[in-house]
Amino acid sequence: MSAAVIIGYDRGMARWEPDSRGRLEQAALALYGERGFENTTVAEIAARAGLTERTFFRYFADKREVLFSGAGTLQEVLVSAAVSAPDSAAPIDAVAAALEAAGALLQERREFARHRQAVIAASTELRERELIKLASLASALADALRRRGATGPAATLTAEAGIAVFKVAFERWVNESNQEDLPQLIRESMDELKAVTAGR
């Protein structure tokens, strides 16, 4: 059964409803939010999107991945901002600039980001997936720093510390009720990292 049948095939007679991928993502986020990740089956997600389980797995490698389609874009923004920071900037400052760019991107969809984060925080399995995405960001960021001339281990350390800053700032941003500015929170957290590693 296709959703087009239900809707009456009025979208210019396209064979299928467009944006299957987007519909699956919306359905998954909604259902994970309503009943929790573990209590939702892939068949249910697919049904809400007017598709079948098999089609879900053509778009997403597994049940978790459906919440992480934005990771690629985030990584691109992060890396390109790091690469395009002035040559004179120290690695840690290139990282700070990259994190602020990524933060600005997330800020554009505050409500979505909050909802999504609440869903992820409620499930250990989803938290695992998020952590490996963040590790992938750190790895890509370290590569970018090496392209800027940083040495291997220092690049890794700078990138990982930067991602730690990002995590802390993002968590604050998500939980604060006021409309805080994420890039600003990133700057503050970065300063706090510098203070803390200096032994204060």
Next chain:
Amino acid sequence: MSAAVIIGYDRGMARWEPDSRGRLEQAALALYGERGFENTTVAEIAARAGLTERTFFRYFADKREVLFSGAGTLQEVLVSAAVSAPDSAAPIDAVAAALEAAGALLQERREFARHRQAVIAASTELRERELIKLASLASALADALRRRGATGPAATLTAEAGIAVFKVAFERWVNESNQEDLPQLIRESMDELKAVTAGR
């Protein structure tokens, strides 16, 4: 079928072979190493240990967890070392002391740690699990710092940065062919973090 039947019931006529848990861990590590995590079934692990699939899941929550039974001990060592650092030590130095204690523990079983790490590195699923274990260490470490009087976000940042140091040092230690000293590598990586966050 019990393994005792095969072996001939000569261990003082105990009803079952002792240390089922340990046998499962050994069998899993061996099989994951031989054919890879994804190409190993739980039934095969259980069979090699002389047990059934059902018993495997009585000891371990899932197929990955069997490689992480040491995480609890590591966390205890880490936390108790952090808590027992001198009151005069800055948070980052308490973390450094804690990481060195944990490093010394791992160093006692260098070959095991290497083998295990090679297996984990070969599987994305296992890397995910490792990352959440490290996140749990960071969280416990941050709690320990708060008990020492550190404020919330600073404690989180210090702990996360410390775990980043640990990751980098551990990776060096595992990959170096020479018999390097892990606590020493941790000290060096910590110094590198301090340099890097200072803008060098």
Next chain:
DNA sequence: AAGAGTGATGACAGCAACTGACATCAGCCG
């Protein structure tokens, strides 16, 4: 010593995640 636990294990059924193979069919293109 007989009988009543106990605890680790096995046996079995069942659900849900995921995969491979093949079928379908509207629209496009030559």
Next chain:
DNA sequence: CGGCTGATGTCAGTTGCTGTCATCACTCTT
């Protein structure tokens, strides 16, 4: 017009994981 394409459906199968009940050597009680 007819063949090709690409997104989807259908179906069968494997495996991870769970609930439930059975088994039975050992132990404790009386």
